[in-house]
Amino acid sequence: MELTQTVNTAGGSVILRPLCADDRNHGIFDLLAQLTQAPPLDAEVFDAILAAIDANPNHFFLVAEDKERPGKLLGTAAVLVEQKLLRAGGRVGHIEDVVVDASARGRSIGKLLVNFLIEFSKDRGCYKVILDCDEQNVAFYKRCGLEKKEVQMVRYF
């Protein structure tokens, strides 16, 4: 599939594309901070993570950029493809860290991000995608075609 796509939304065109090095200065951390703690990373650390992700065909960071304001990021999401032994060596796409900038909500950018990663996962041979979310976001993900299944458990160190 094409990893850079231009999509029309109610508020103007949006470019969906892989995260790149310049995004460190274009608000990727401001976006992620709307989800949880996300202090900016030094360029060296950021570039090393980006290089590792680029080298891994099973890990993908997607961003949505405002076509009218080059460099302005409106949203981001990631997917990690897991290789399993069960299901005949099946694969699962884990969708992570979906966030849309507060200024850009209501334009269906979240749905565009999730749909992109669903297609990406299909393209990588996955038999399903999964994600964990707050109860308050269940309705949104249902609109993306997902349904409630299990319980997420966590242990922080």
Added chain:
Amino acid sequence: MELTQTVNTAGGSVILRPLCADDRNHGIFDLLAQLTQAPPLDAEVFDAILAAIDANPNHFFLVAEDKERPGKLLGTAAVLVEQKLLRAGGRVGHIEDVVVDASARGRSIGKLLVNFLIEFSKDRGCYKVILDCDEQNVAFYKRCGLEKKEVQMVRYF
């Protein structure tokens, strides 16, 4: 940390170690079939998956082998370590596909597997581990130190 460990249980000693090529003939698929569909893989496919996992420091398949019956697998579990940009480039351990053979339940082998993968995740710099489970397994994972947090959503293709 040591990736091969011998542990005493109520029913005899158990070896915790990485999955290896011979395990294809030692019941790994019989184990996984107690969890979900898990048809046996051909040696060629199995070995290719194993090679990819061995080459990836962020993906680990653990097995529990009966020390008294070499080659007899009693349980398995896996962990996939996810690199994030948030939390200062934090990492998360995704624990997957935990299963103990029906003949070996009640010996705390499940807890040994989960605890091993928790230590593995700490060793790889994770700030948390997460997993998804049926409501009926919540009590077990609470005994492993995890707590309920979010809702898992899924879309099958």
